[in-house]
Amino acid sequence: MSFTINELCTNCWACEPLCPNQAIYEAKPHFLIDSRRCNECEGDYPDPQCASICPIEGAILDSSGQMLNPPGSLTGIPPEKMSMNKI
Template identity: 40%
Template sequence: MALKITEECINCDVCEPECPNQAISQGEFYYEINPNRCTECVGHFNEPQCQQVCPVECIPVDIIETKEQLLEKYHQLQKTKS
């Protein structure tokens, strides 16, 4: 379930440092999430950290993936870190 930051984003800068997969970056108008790097924090935390800290709740699910798919993505990202 890759997440997406909507245009309601107020660019408060709290989500980016919370992402363990470095999936969040500043876009042209507001922060964006790279769906290829977003695991909804599976492999790191029980809940998406960006959603936990977002003061305006502008980070809904965008792409539905199973927990197994997210875990596989997590493992692939860990391999590229090595």
């Protein structure tokens, strides 16, 4: 049971200090989660901390590979308008 961070991560550091298990670490090209340490914040917080502060939709996945913050859920930008954002 562990979350993962994917290549959408912008290395903003917001999640790193919040992790109650010090599972998140700086890496290239982006931050990673140590799956042996991550417990998805069970027993620590009601909400998983990394996924609660991450500003990038789709950058953190749960153990089944589902996005914890799907497109549009954080920015409010309708997904059909996002294709304009590929410059």
